[in-house]
Each structure stands twice: as C-alpha cells, then as structure tokens.
Amino acid sequence: MHTAQAKPPQGLTPQQAERQMRIDGPNELPAGVQRGLLWRAADLLREPMFALLVLAAVLYIVLGDLLEGLTLTVFVVAVLALTFYQEGRSERALAALQALSQPLAHVIRAGQPMQIPARELVQGDLMLLSEGDRVSADGELLSADHLQINESLLTGESLPVDKQTGDEAHVTRQPVQSSSAHKACEQVFSGTFVVRGQGLARVIATGPRSQIGRIGASLLPLQASPTPLQAQTAKLVKVIAAIAVLLCLGLVLVLGWRDGQWMPALLSGMALAMAIVPEEYSVVLTVFPALGARRLAREGVLTRRITAIETLGAVNVLCTDKTGTLTHNRMTVTALAAGPSNASEAAQWSATEQPWLTETFHPLLEHAILASAPLPFDPMETAFHALGQSQLAHTEHLHRHWTLVKTYALSPALKAMSHVWQTDDGPDRVVSVKGAPEAVMDLCHLTVPQRAHWSSEVERMAAQGLRVLAVAKSRFSGDNWPDSAHGFDFQWLGLLGLTDPLRAEIPQAVADCHSAGIRVILITGDYPATARVIAQQAGLAPGDTLTGDELDRLSDQALSQTMQTVSVCARITPQQKLRIVQALQAQGHVVAMTGDGVNDAPALRAAHVGIAMGERGTDVAREAAAIVLMDDNFASIVQGIRMGRRIYSNLQKSMRYIFAIHIPIAGMAMLPLLLGSPALLLPVHLALLELVIDPACAIAFENEPPDHDVMQRPPRDVLAPLFGQADMLLALAQGLCILTVLGLGYFWAHDGAHERMDEASTRALLFATLVVANAGLILSTRVRAKNTRGEPLQHNRALPWILGLDLGVLIVVLQVPWAMEALHFATLSPAAWAMVMALGTLSWLTTTALQGLRRAHPATA
Numbered sequence: 038m039h040t041a042q043a044k045p046p047q048g049l050t051p052q053q054a055e056r057q058m059r060i061d062g063p064n065e066l067p068a069g070v071q072r073g074l075l076w077r078a079a080d081l082l083r084e085p086m087f088a089l090l091v092l093a094a095v096l097y098i099v100l101g102d103l104l105e106g107l108t109l110t111v112f113v114v115a116v117l118a119l120t121f122y123q124e125g126r127s128e129r130a131l132a133a134l135q136a137l138s139q140p141l142a143h144v145i146r147a148g149q150p151m152q153i154p155a156r157e158l159v160q161g162d163l164m165l166l167s168e169g170d171r172v173s174a175d176g177e178l179l180s181a182d183h184l185q186i187n188e189s190l191l192t193g194e195s196l197p198v199d200k201q202t203g204d205e206a207h208v209t210r211q212p213v214q215s216s217s218a219h220k221a222c223e224q225v226f227s228g229t230f231v232v233r234g235q236g237l238a239r240v241i242a243t244g245p246r247s248q249i250g251r252i253g254a255s256l257l258p259l260q261a262s263p264t265p266l267q268a269q270t271a272k273l274v275k276v277i278a279a280i281a282v283l284l285c286l287g288l289v290l291v292l293g294w295r296d297g298q299w300m301p302a303l304l305s306g307m308a309l310a311m312a313i314v315p316e317e318y319s320v321v322l323t324v325f326p327a328l329g330a331r332r333l334a335r336e337g338v339l340t341r342r343i344t345a346i347e348t349l350g351a352v353n354v355l356c357t358d359k360t361g362t363l364t365h366n367r368m369t370v371t372a373l374a375a376g377p378s379n380a381s382e383a384a385q386w387s388a389t390e391q392p393w394l395t396e397t398f399h400p401l402l403e404h405a406i407l408a409s410a411p412l413p414f415d416p417m418e419t420a421f422h423a424l425g426q427s428q429l430a431h432t433e434h435l436h437r438h439w440t441l442v443k444t445y446a447l448s449p450a451l452k453a454m455s456h457v458w459q460t461d462d463g464p465d466r467v468v469s470v471k472g473a474p475e476a477v478m479d480l481c482h483l484t485v486p487q488r489a490h491w492s493s494e495v496e497r498m499a500a501q502g503l504r505v506l507a508v509a510k511s512r513f514s515g516d517n518w519p520d521s522a523h524g525f526d527f528q529w530l531g532l533l534g535l536t537d538p539l540r541a542e543i544p545q546a547v548a549d550c551h552s553a554g555i556r557v558i559l560i561t562g563d564y565p566a567t568a569r570v571i572a573q574q575a576g577l578a579p580g581d582t583l584t585g586d587e588l589d590r591l592s593d594q595a596l597s598q599t600m601q602t603v604s605v606c607a608r609i610t611p612q613q614k615l616r617i618v619q620a621l622q623a624q625g626h627v628v629a630m631t632g633d634g635v636n637d638a639p640a641l642r643a644a645h646v647g648i649a650m651g652e653r654g655t656d657v658a659r660e661a662a663a664i665v666l667m668d669d670n671f672a673s674i675v676q677g678i679r680m681g682r683r684i685y686s687n688l689q690k691s692m693r694y695i696f697a698i699h700i701p702i703a704g705m706a707m708l709p710l711l712l713g714s715p716a717l718l719l720p721v722h723l724a725l726l727e728l729v730i731d732p733a734c735a736i737a738f739e740n741e742p743p744d745h746d747v748m749q750r751p752p753r754d755v756l757a758p759l760f761g762q763a764d765m766l767l768a769l770a771q772g773l774c775i776l777t778v779l780g781l782g783y784f785w786a787h788d789g790a791h792e793r794m795d796e797a798s799t800r801a802l803l804f805a806t807l808v809v810a811n812a813g814l815i816l817s818t819r820v821r822a823k824n825t826r827g828e829p830l831q832h833n834r835a836l837p838w839i840l841g842l843d844l845g846v847l848i849v850v851l852q853v854p855w856a857m858e859a860l861h862f863a864t865l866s867p868a869a870w871a872m873v874m875a876l877g878t879l880s881w882l883t884t885t886a887l888q889g890l891r892r893a894h895p896a897t898a
Contacts, residue, residue, distance in 0.1 A: 046179075046237065048145035048163040057159035064158040064174055064243035140656060142173040145237075158243055166225065166236040169635045169655020175247040176238030178202050178223040183234035183446055186225060197232045200225065230657050232635050233446070281313035288707060305706075305716050313703045317734045321691045324735045329684035337667040338677040339651065345663035348645050349681025351755040353554060354626040355674065356617065356644075359561040359568065360416075360504075361653055362631055362671045363575050364537040368420040372503055372534035374494050375401045378487045383494055383531065394428045401531045403434035404510045407469035408456050411441060417506070420535055442466065445522040449610050452476045452562075455522040457513065468511040468525050473608075474532065474564070477507035480522060481529040494532055499566030502574065503534030539574050546672040547576040553678065554751035556626075558604055560614060565607035572605050580604025588613055596620040611636030618643045627755050629674070631666075633658050645755075648674060683743035685753065691738035692760045693768045694818045697884075698730060698811055700772025701779055705803060709783075715796050717803055721860060729808060729846060732839050733815050740835035741819060767887060771817070774883040775810045778876050782806045785872060797863035801851055805865065805873045806880075808847050812840050813881025820888050 049057070142155040143165040150165060155173035158164070164176055166184065178184075178200055185197040200223050225238050227247040244250055285306040292302035326347075330340040340346060360366050374383040375398045384397045394402065406425045409418035429435050438461055445455035453472025460467055470477060474495045478488055491507075498505045509527040519525065550557050559572045565582050583599060585608040591599060597620040606617060611634050618640050621628045630644035633654035638661035641647030649662035650669040659665050666673050706718045786794040786802050794802065819833070850856045851865060865873070 046145050046163055047148045049159070049161050050147050054146060054157075054159050054162065057161060058157065061159050061243050061246075063156045065156045140171055140173060143167070143170070158240055160240050160243060162240040164225075164238045164240060166231050166238060168231055168233055168235065169657050170231045171656035171660065172225050172227055172229045172231065172238075174227045174240045174244075175242035176225045176240050178225055179237045179239055181223075181234065181236040183444065184231065184236040185233040187230045187232050188226060200236060230635070232657075277313065284313065284707070301716075304720065307720060313699060317695045317731060318692065320731065320735050321688060321695070321738070325684055325688050325691070325739055328739055329680065333664075333677055333680050334667075336676045336680060337670065337673045338680070339665040339667055340663070341659070341665060342663040345646050346681055346684055348627065348663075348755065349629075349678050350685040351627045351753050352629045352646055352678060352681075353752040354556045354558065354621050354628045355550060355678075356558045356560050356614075356621075356628065356630045357671055357674070358631045358633070358650075359559055359563060359571055360537060361633070361650065361669045362666075363543050363559070363571060364539055366416050366537060366653065366669070368416040368504070368535045368537050370402075370420050370424045370533055371536045372498055372501070373398050373401060373531065374498065374534075375531035378481055378483050378491070378529035381490075383491075398531075399429060399432060399434045400510070401508055401533065402429060404469040404530055405471050405506070405508045405533055407436065407439075407458060407467065408454055408471035408508065416537075417504070417535060421533070436460070439467075443518060445470075447472065449612060451480075451522060453480065453522065455525070457518075464514060466513045468513055468522075468527070469508070470510075470522060470525075470527060471506050471508045471533075474505055474507040477509050477527070477529070480525070481509050481527045483529065487529075491529075491532070495564060496566055498532060498534040499564040500570065501534070502567060502570035503536060504567055505564055506533050506535070507531070508533065539571065540670060540672065542670075542672040544574075544576040546675040549675050549679075549748050551576075551578060553682075553748040555678070558600075558606065558617075560606040560609050560617065562609060563607055565605070568605045568607040577604050582607060584608045585610055585613055588616065593620065593623070597623040600624070611640070614640035615643055627752065631671075631674070632662070633669075637661075679743060679748055682747045682750075682753075683741075685759070686744060686747065687738050687741045688759060689764060690741065690818050691734045693764050693771075694738065694814060695730070695734050696760070696765065696768035697772040697775070697818075698814060700769065701775040701807060701810070702726060704776040705779060705807065708780075717800050719861070722800075722804060725846070725850065725860070726807070729811060729843055732842060733811070737815060737833065737835050737839040738818075741833050770887050771814060771884040774887065775807075775814065775880050778810060778880040778883070779803055779806055781879075782872065782876050786869075794869070795863065797861055798865065798869070801857075801862040801865055802869050802873060804860075804862070805847055805851060805870075806876045808843055809873060809877030810880035812843055813877055814884050815839070817881060817885035817888050820885060 140155040141152045142158050142162075143150065143152055144158070145151075145163040145165065146153075158174045162174075163179075164173065166172065172186065179202060181200050181202050184200040186200055187197045202223055224241075225236070226249065227243075228249040242248075242250075289299075289302045289306035292305055293299045326343045329346055330343055333340050333346075357363060369388070371388040373386040373394075375386070376383040384395075386394060386398050402421065402425055405421045409415070409421050413419045413422055425435060436458070440459040441456055442459050443457040445451075445457075447454045451472075453470050453476040455468060455470040458467045458469070470480060474491065478491065483491065495505050495507075508530045510530060511525040511527045513525060547557055557575075557577050559568055559575070559577060561568045561571075563571075565584055569582060581599075581603045582605040583603045584606075588596060588606070588609070593616070596616060600617065600620045601624065606613075609617070611632070614630065614632065614637060618628050618630055622643075622645075627645045629646040629648055630640050631648045631650070632638070632641045633650040635655055635657045637649075638657050641649060641658060641661040646664060647662035648664045648666060649658040651659070651665045651667040652669045654662075654665070654669075664677060702718065702723070706716070706723070709715065709717050782803055783799065786799040815836070850860055851862055857863065
C-alpha cells in the first residue's frame with residue numbers, strides 16, 4: 038500500500054555510514070585462500086618442463102659443473118619470472134572483471150535514493166528492494182508492496198515467499214545494533230532474490246554476520262571444472278607426454294649402453310623430454326581467455342563466465358529483445374486514438390501534425406498516467422508523465438494529491454496493470470488500467486464488432502512501428518476488493534502509440550551477423566505488426582511471425598520445426614523464451630539469448646550464451662547470464678562475437694605454432710645423439726628457447742588483430758576440436774620443414790663450409806638458425822590461406838617487440854664472451870652468419886608456402 042508520509046525516510050548520513058563501515062567492515066563473504074608466491078612456485082614445479090629444468094640444474098651442480106648449473110639456474114629464475122608475469126596479467130584481468138561485475142545496492146542516504154556497491158552497505162542502511170534485485174544484506178522489512186522473495190538459497194524451497202509488514206512499521210535514522218531484538222519483524226536475507234513487488238528494509242547484518250555468512254566455508258568458490266578447450270588440450274598433451282616418456286627412456290638406454298655414461302645419457306633424455314612436451318599450451322589457455330575477456334569489457338561486453346568466450350565464435354542463432362537492445366529505449370508518445378468503445382470512428386492525434394491536445398484526449402492521457410507508477414522509472418510510464426506535464430499542466434486531469442491504495446500487477450494471465458486511487462472529494466475510488474490492447478478489450482467486455490474496429494486501429498498504429506497500449510477507467514466503492522481486475526466495470530478510453538527509435542548502428546550490426554552466418558530472431562512482447570516493422574527497419578532476414586498464443590498451441594517437436602522459418606516472435610512472455618531456446622537447440626543450433634527480467638533467467642541459463650542487460654537488467658538476469666552488455670546495445674553483441682572469433686582464431690594460431698616449433702627442437706635434441714654426434718641442445722639451451730617461445734605464443738599471438746574476413750566466415754562447429762587433424766598436419770609439415778633446414782645447416786657445417794666447423798660453432802650455427810626460423814614461423818603462422826593472395830596483414834603492436842627480443846637474445850648469446858662460454862657457443866664467421874640468414878629465409882618461405890597450400894576450408898573462427 039502506498040500512502041503519503043509526513044516525513045520521508047532519511048537513512049544514514051554519509052558520515053554515519055563511514056563510521057559504521059569502520060565497525061562492520063565491507064559487506065562481503067570471506068574470499069577463498071589467495072595463492073602466495075611460494076604456492077604459485079609449487080604449482081609451477083608440477084609442470085613437467087619446469088620440473089625438468091630444476092632437476093637438470095641440480096644434477097649439473099651435483100656433478101660439479103658449477104658454471105652449467107648456475108647458468109641453468111639463472112634461466113630457471115627467468116622462466117619463473119616470465120610465468121609469474123603472465124599469470125599476473127591473467128589474474129589482474131580477471132580481478133578487473135570481477136570488480137566490474139560487483140553487484141550494486143539501492144539505498145536511501147541523507148534522504149536521497151542512490152546506488153552504491155553492495156560491499157559498502159552497513160548496518161542501519163535503508164535498502165530499496167524492487168523486482169529482480171538480489172538482496173545485498175540481512176534486513177528488517179519496513180514497508181512492502183506485493184513483495185515476494187525467492188529464499189531457495191537458504192531454505193531449499195523453490196516457491197517465492199510473500200513478505201508483509203504491519204501498520205506499526207516505521208523508519209528511524211538510528212542504526213540497529215542487534216538483530217535479536219527484531220525477530221518478530223519480517224526479515225529479508227542476503228543472497229535471496231526479489232521476484233515481485235518492492236519494499237524498504239533496514240540493514241541489520243552484513244558480510245559474515247548475515248545468515249548466508251554464517252553458513253561459512255561451504256559457500257566459498259569451488260574449484261572450477263576444466264573448460265572443453267582445456268579438456269581437449271589436456272588430452273593432447275597427455276598423448277604427447279606419453280610419447281615423450283617412451284622416446285626419452287629409449288634414448289637414455291641407447292646412449293647409456295652405447296657410451297657407458299649414464300648421467301650424461303640421463304641429461305640428454307631430460308633435454309629430449311623438455312624439447313617434446315608443449316607445456317606452453319597451459320599458458321595460452323589461461324592467458325588468452327582472461328585477456329580476451331578484458332578486451333571484451335572495453336567493448337562494453339562483460340564476461341561473467343570465461344567459458345562463454347569459447348562459445349561466442351560458434352553462435353549461429355542470436356535471439357534478441359527489441360526495446361533497449363535494437364532501440365534506444367527512449368519512449369515518446371507520438372499518436373493517440375480516443376473515443377468510447379462503440380465509436381464508429383476514433384479521434385486521432387499525431388505529435389507531428391498537432392502540437393496540442395484537445396479536451397477529447399485528456400481523459401485518455403489522464404488515466405494512462407494514473408495507471409503508471411507515481412515516480413516512474415519505466416520508459417513508457419516516463420513518456421506518459423512527460424506528455425502529461427506538457428499538455429495537462431493547467432487542467433484538472435493531474436492528481437498529485439490522490440493516494441494509491443491498491444495495485445493489480447501485470448501478470449502472464451493478464452497483460453495489464455490496474456491502479457486504484459483514493460480521490461480528494463468522496464468515498465469513491467478511481468480505477469485506471471493500461472496494458473496490451475487485447476487484454477484491456479477483454480476487461481472492457483467489448484463486443485465482436487467493437488473489437489474488430491479497435492483492432493484495426495491497433496493494426497494501423499502498429500504498422501507505423503509504434504508500441505501500442507490501451508487505457509480504460511472505472512470507479513469502485515467500499516473495501517471489498519475483487520480478486521482480480523476483472524471484477525471492475527471498465528470503460529474503454531482509447532489507444533496510445535509510443536515511438537522508440539531504432540539505434541543507428543543496428544542495420545549494419547544485423548548485416549554483419551548475416552554475413553557471419555548468424556541468424557537473428559527478434560523476440561518481443563510487442564504487437565506483431567509493430568515487431569515486423571522494427572524487424573524490417575533493422576534488416577532482419579524475411580521470415581514467419583510466431584505469436585505467443587500460437588506458440589502455446591504447438592508441441593515441442595512442432596515448435597522446433599516451426600522455428601526453422603521464424604524471424605519474429607511477438608507477444609512472447611519471458612516464460613516462453615525458454616521453449617524457444619530449447620526448440621532451437623533441438624535443431625542443433627548454438628543459441629545466444631538476450632534478456633533483462635526476473636523471468637528471463639531460465640532462458641538465459643539454458644542458452645549456450647545468455648546475454649543480460651547491464652543498464653536495465655535485473656540482478657537475477659545478470660547472474661543467470663554468461664555475458665552482460667554494459668550499454669544494452671545489440672551492436673555490442675556483434676562486437677562480442679567478433680572478439681570471440683578473434684580469440685578463438687588466435688588460439689588456433691598459437692597452438693599450431695607451439696606444435697610446429699617443438700618438432701625441430703625435438704629433432705635437434707635427438708638426431709645428433711642417435712647419429713653418434715655430440716649433443717647439440719642441452720637443458721640450458723632449451724631453457725633459453727623457452728624464453729623465446731613463451732612470449733611469442735602468449736603475447737604476440739594474443740595481440741594478433743582479427744583477420745579481414747573474421748565476420749564473413751560461417752560459425753565454427755562447436756564439436757570440432759580447437760586443434761584438429763588439419764591443423765596438426767599443417768603444424769607437423771611446417772615443423773619438419775624447419776627441421777630439414779636445420780639438417781641442411783648441420784651438413785653444411787660438417788661438409789659444405791670452407792673449413793669443417795667444430796662442435797661449439799656447429800651448435801651456435803644451428804641455434805641461430807633455429808631462432809631465425811622461429812621468427813619466420815611466427816610470421817607465416819599469422820597468414821591464413823586467403824591472405825597469401827596479397828591481402829595486407831593488420832599491424833600487431835606486440836610483434837616488433839617480440840622479434841626484437843629474439844634478435845637481442847641472439848646477439849647476446851653469440852657475441853658476449855661469458856654467455857658464449859656458459860652456453861658452449863663459438864664465434865660465427867661472416868660466411869656462417871650468411872648461411873644462418875639464408876637458411877632462416879628458406880624456412881620462412883617454405884612454412885608460408887605450406888600455409889597457402891592448405892586448400893581445404895581455412896581455419897574457422
């Protein structure tokens with residue numbers, strides 16, 4: 038019940054809230070244990086590559102090769118620092134996303150309603166609760182209007198609980214010191230959801246002192262299960278690791294029996310293991326999604342679940358709301374049709390043709406305002422109030438002193454809202470209703486001819502793209518309220534048409550979806566004709582229109598068949614969205630669904646990618662969704678899909694690169710030993726190569742811009758592996774090309790050079806060739822098959838730094854005496870440097886040619 042209050046609630050002052058915050062601390066549950074440096078180092082030791090590096094360093098020191106051991110230790114520390122840096126980038130990105138997704142609380146402080154971060158709530162604050170909000174702290178309920186709260190988190194009971202207050206409920210400005218003295222009062226609890234109505238509550242417990250806080254450790258974040266990509270990659274790494282173990286054991290046995298020196302054989306086996314196992318995969322699968330999510334946040338797309346990034350590039354059906362997503366959600370009343378239900382012709386008003394309303398339209402606008410919230414936040418109701426202020430300001434049709442005594446809320450059974458008002462001049466109450474035209478026609482008991490006449494008016498207005506509502510009025514005496522609005526004797530007043538302009542960027546965004554193979558379906562509660570006009574303006578592909586009534590008459594199988602040709606779903610309730618998602622999924626589609634209301638949550642959770650609105654969405658919708666649009670703009674969804682495709686494509690490039698570069702490294706570690714030659718790659722060289730490869734796969738490829746045609750490719754198959762057979766064969770061929778080039782260098786060093794090169798010079802030549810070939814592989818991996826025909830590559834700002842780092846490493850290890858001694862290198866002659874560049878160029882040309890020869894379908898997004 039809404040009544041005029043002599044003194045509005047004041048709440049705490051900022052100074053009182055600050056003092057209470059020092060006493061209570063932040064309103065948040067204890068976080069999980071944070072990983073310290075030692076813990077992170079222990080986790081890193083479980084990585085095979087790093088564990089082998091540490092073991093090799095220890096063995097060198099034990100064997101008395103102090104220089105080798107200390108050098109390897111330096112590289113171990115460098116690898117450790119690089120890994121910590123990459124982990125830090127990922128964790129900072131995720132922390133920034135968590136900060137963006139922190140819930141907000143609506144409070145009254147110093148008499149002013151405001152939004153604050155929920156963690157800043159303190160005992161004594163006045164919380165404003167409305168439909169869709171998550172309750173941010175335990176509170177004592179002071180007032181309620183049709184308030185229902187879902188408390189299943191605490192009770193396990195799925196049905197919402199009605200919350201009511203007695204007449205003695207009042208507001209004070211003093212903070213409550215203990216909840217025990219208020220057990221008789223109705224309470225609300227932190228973590229529960231408001232599913233209907235609104236209310237005002239005083240905070241009595243926050244953070245660990247709340248009911249949910251007392252549950253304790255059981256609510257701490259659980260260990261996240263691996264994503265599909267991580268599971269796929271872990272399986273691949275296990276297979277490669279098993280092969281590596283067998284090869285290493287074989288190498289150790291062969292060398293040990295052949296030479297009789299088991300410790301060097303063991304070190305050679307460890308070097309081979311380090312060369313084969315692609316431990317960088319775990320790095321890229323952590324870094325790419327985290328940094329990609331941060332990039333998405335810059336585009337106004339907040340990723341609440343990182344796994345959604347994997348799915349974005351596979352979406353092939355996008356179901357979108359109309360209001361606020363395709364349109365600006367800035368409503369303006371631009372047309373009226375007034376008259377009694379039996380009028381043969383309605384009086385028409387258009388904002389573009391008539392600046393002022395005549396008396397004929399005053400009752401229609403008057404009762405549209407009375408059927409709206411006194412302090413509106415809904416854009417439609419705001420538009421009614423705005424027109425009333427400009428058109429009815431000096432008439433008797435505005436009633437600021439009337440009291441709202443009862444509300445009949447809009448429901449799925451009756452798509453209309455009724456308000457009952459106590460007037461200033463008598464016992465009679467005035468009843469006003471607004472809602473869907475067909476619902477108000479039913480309340481007014483229009484005859485079939487009257488329905489036909491006014492339905493034609495609705496069609497005429499809807500054909501202009503207007504959102505159409507109907508208005509009616511009634512009077513009522515006494516307090517014996519009917520159970521529903523059907524108990525009133527309503528009198529028809531007419532129709533209002535509201536304009537909500539399409540966002541300018543929508544047609545291009547929809548066109549981008551179509552070129553990317555993504556089907557867009559408009560789902561709205563609007564009248565079908567209105568929805569079709571908006572769909573046409575937005576550029577949606579032609580298709581059938583399905584209404585909510587028609588949907589209810591279809592079986593699940595029939596609905597699944599029908600949705601194959603539907604482009605517009607009109608007069609749809611939030612509950613029906615779930616059936617639409619399931620029907621599309623039954624056809625094998627990967628579905629993204631937008632939503633903002635409490636009842637949208639099941640559909641958002643069921644969709645492959647649920648997308649909630651950040652500005653007008655409810656807490657319930659945002660928590661059910663995987664992605665939140667900070668600006669509620671459809672174009673941001675398309676940007677998110679583009680970014681998701683970019684991230685997936687770059688992951689593929691990085692994983693191809695990692696697989697390819699490990700083949701020549703493994704070959705250099707194994708082949709000379711099998712041929713009876715001294716080892717060319719020792720553990721210290723592999724640690725150095727790790728410092729070259731890691732930045733390339735985790736930084737250079739993460740910064741790779743999207744391909745020119747990223748939004749012209751069809752959506753990827755969600756069941757297709759990230760690193761499939763075609764990618765593996767390409768990477769294998771490129772790796773073998775580099776290994777062949779290294780073999781040419783090896784034979785030139787022994788037989789083709791002017792003077793046979795010694796072991797240190799050969800090692801230096803091949804190491805330099807490998808580093809240059811690695812740079813060429815990075816460049817060739819950037820190129821897709823289409824781009825080999827001359828399309829310019831976009832600038833990658835990280836790439837010059839990575840290539841410069843490789844060149845710097847090469848200069849240091851081949852020119853600085855102490856580095857050359859530690860790495861067992863010798864100075865290269867000008868002829869040897871020329872051979873290095875020639876072999877590196879040959880490697881780049883062959884790997885790029887292989888990239889272009891991939892004539893099957895190019896790598897998908």
